[in-house]
Amino acid sequence: MREKNLSLDKLPIGEKCVVKRILSDGRLRRRMMDLGIVYGTEIEAIQSSPSGDPVAYGIRGAVIAIRSEDAKKIIIRM
Amino acid sequence: MGLTNQSTGSAGVPKDIVIESKNDKEKVIAIAGNPNVGKSTVFNSLTGLKQHTGNWPGKTVENAQGEYEHRGVKFRLVDIPGTYSLMANSVEEEVARDFICFGNADAVIVVMDATCIERNLNLVLQILEVTRNVVVCVNLMDEAKRKGIQVDIDELSLQLGVPVVGTSARSGEGLNELMDEVYNISCHGKLTFYVKTDYGEEIESAIKNIQEHISPIIGDKIDTRFLSLRLLDIDEKLRESLSSYIGEDILKNEDALNKIKEELDNIEKSGINKEEIRDVIVLKIVQKAEKIYKQVVKVNNKEYNSRDRKIDKILTSKKTGIPIMILLLMGIFWLTITGANYPSELIASGLFWLQDRLTDMFNYFNAPSWLHGILVLGMYRTLAWVVSVMLPPMAIFFPLFTLLEDVGYLPRVAFNMDKMFKKAHAHGKQALTM
Numbered sequence: 068m069r070e071k072n073l074s075l076d077k078l079p080i081g082e083k084c085v086v087k088r089i090l091s092d093g094r095l096r097r098r099m100m101d102l103g104i105v106y107g108t109e110i111e112a113i114q115s116s117p118s119g120d121p122v123a124y125g126i127r128g129a130v131i132a133i134r135s136e137d138a139k140k141i142i143i144r145m
Numbered sequence: 146m147g148l149t150n151q152s153t154g155s156a157g158v159p160k161d162i163v164i165e166s167k168n169d170k171e172k173v174i175a176i177a178g179n180p181n182v183g184k185s186t187v188f189n190s191l192t193g194l195k196q197h198t199g200n201w202p203g204k205t206v207e208n209a210q211g212e213y214e215h216r217g218v219k220f221r222l223v224d225i226p227g228t229y230s231l232m233a234n235s236v237e238e239e240v241a242r243d244f245i246c247f248g249n250a251d252a253v254i255v256v257m258d259a260t261c262i263e264r265n266l267n268l269v270l271q272i273l274e275v276t277r278n279v280v281v282c283v284n285l286m287d288e289a290k291r292k293g294i295q296v297d298i299d300e301l302s303l304q305l306g307v308p309v310v311g312t313s314a315r316s317g318e319g320l321n322e323l324m325d326e327v328y329n330i331s332c333h334g335k336l337t338f339y340v341k342t343d344y345g346e347e348i349e350s351a352i353k354n355i356q357e358h359i360s361p362i363i364g365d366k367i368d369t370r371f372l373s374l375r376l377l378d379i380d381e382k383l384r385e386s387l388s389s390y391i392g393e394d395i396l397k398n399e400d401a402l403n404k405i406k407e408e409l410d411n412i413e414k415s416g417i418n419k420e421e422i423r424d425v426i427v428l429k430i431v432q433k434a435e436k437i438y439k440q441v442v443k444v445n446n447k448e449y450n451s452r453d454r455k456i457d458k459i460l461t462s463k464k465t466g467i468p469i470m471i472l473l474l475m476g477i478f479w480l481t482i483t484g485a486n487y488p489s490e491l492i493a494s495g496l497f498w499l500q501d502r503l504t505d506m507f508n509y510f511n512a513p514s515w516l517h518g519i520l521v522l523g524m525y526r527t528l529a530w531v532v533s534v535m536l537p538p539m540a541i542f543f544p545l546f547t548l549l550e551d552v553g554y555l556p557r558v559a560f561n562m563d564k565m566f567k568k569a570h571a572h573g574k575q576a577l578t579m
């Protein structure tokens with residue numbers, strides 16, 4: 068069994084993962100949680116923008132673009 | 146921190162706005178929803194031209210109100226800023242929360258995006274904690290159908306305990322039924338059952354204990370379950386709003402304060418520290434939303450989504466994203482400039498023909514030539530030029546731009562360009578919804 072803890076920005080396009088922890092605090096943390104990113108949420112990396120940042124993620128049926136600096140603060144399990 | 150004059154002034158309890166024009170016969174309806182769910186479209190369809198805009202008291206957030214009549218009753222619709230939650234993470238959320246909590250509306254319409262029910266439920270569940278006079282409007286039903294997303298409206302209504310109406314606001318579908326339900330709730334107070342989010346044993350017991358304590362102080366000014374929950378994780382802004390609305394700072398009440406502290410200690414003993422309480426609250430709401438979503442929505446046609454994604458890939462990939470964007474924008478400018486030539490000439494020749502007639506008229510009346518100079522050669526001619534040069538391009542450019550917005554291309558542009566905007570220090574949103 069291969070289980071690794073990564074941050075969301077490392078998730079390859081087309082792959083899915085599960086959220087373990089949000090490291091950011093304050094408003095960013097709230098914003099992420101309001102978008103449904105909490106412990107156990109499944110996230111799929113759908114599409115990268117031309118420059119590679121931000122990346123569009125599939126989260127609970129919505130497509131949401133998150134910048135890599137913010138994605139770094141979301142710890143996931145693949 | 147005490148309440149300074151300034152902070153009282155900016156507490157922005159928006160009931161002033163409403164009372165100003167409210168008479169007993171008029172029903173006040175708040176309309177809330179996530180951003181981009183078609184809330185403005187619903188608002189505009191219901192109120193038509195009977196609108197006025199301004200700012201929320203003390204805030205730089207726009208406030209729009211409008212009126213409509215249904216079954217002989219006058220309704221005043223108050224547009225609440227589009228938000229993802231009521232947790233007051235931004236000025237918009239603060240305004241939204243204050244109006245829904247303290248605005249004394251007769252009912253709240255919550256507009257949802259049928260293609261994104263799960264995320265939208267977050268806000269719905271939060272609003273249902275404040276008031277039960279809610280009508281849920283599941284908008285963009287046409288879009289959901291196109292994407293093979295099936296929303297069970299009756300089941301959703303059952304799950305939430307409030308009336309739910311499916312609409313396609315752009316074509317006006319379902320809006321009559323929406324007005325019927327708003328009428329029923331605000332005029333007859335149709336009773337609905339109480340849907341509760343269960344926050345887990347520790348927080349629930351704290352809520353119950355605080356509730357017992359504050360009920361005698363608060364009366365029925367505000368839902369005490371909601372208030373008790375909020376008191377566990379109160380912020381300064383809510384405190385200001387509370388004291389200016391209820392007229393007494395409950396947090397100055399020694400007794401209540403001690404009770405809250407005691408309950409917070411109890412929660413902490415069970416392993417949830419003070420900072421984590423809000424996380425737990427949000428988590429429970431998200432989980433509840435997920436549960437309801439699974440019972441209400443079926444996605445039949447997964448292929449459609451994959452087609453959408455293929456298009457997205459072309460519009461935003463490294464190779465094709467930027468070239469397509471440049472071509473599209475160039476195309477629009479080309480259309481605007483060349484397309485505008487013909488109507489421009491037409492308008493110009495028409496207006497200058499009229500100028501000659503005006504000159505004839507001035508000559509006929511033997512008007513002094515300086516008057517003719519100012520009025521006809523000066524004012525009229527300038528106006529004619531401006532109109533003939535500016536009007537056609539605008540009449541072409543803006544509809545084209547609106548079209549791009551309607552097909553959802555603009556968020557893709559933002560997605561493609563985000564890095565550039567950021568380098569230019571134009572701090573955008575932290576998360577862009579597409």
Ligand SMILES: Nc1nc2c(ncn2[C@@H]2O[C@H](COP(=O)(O)OP(=O)(O)O)[C@@H](O)[C@H]2O)c(=O)[nH]1
Pocket residue numbers: 178179180181182183184185186187227284285286287288312313314315316550551
């Ligand atoms: N297909 C479809 N589009 C809609 C519907 N309602 C609104 N829209 C479009 O959705 C976009 C956002 O609508 P708007 O009213 O500005 O959303 P708001 O941000 O919630 O106020 C606009 O381009 C509308 O034309 C609908 O029922 N069906």
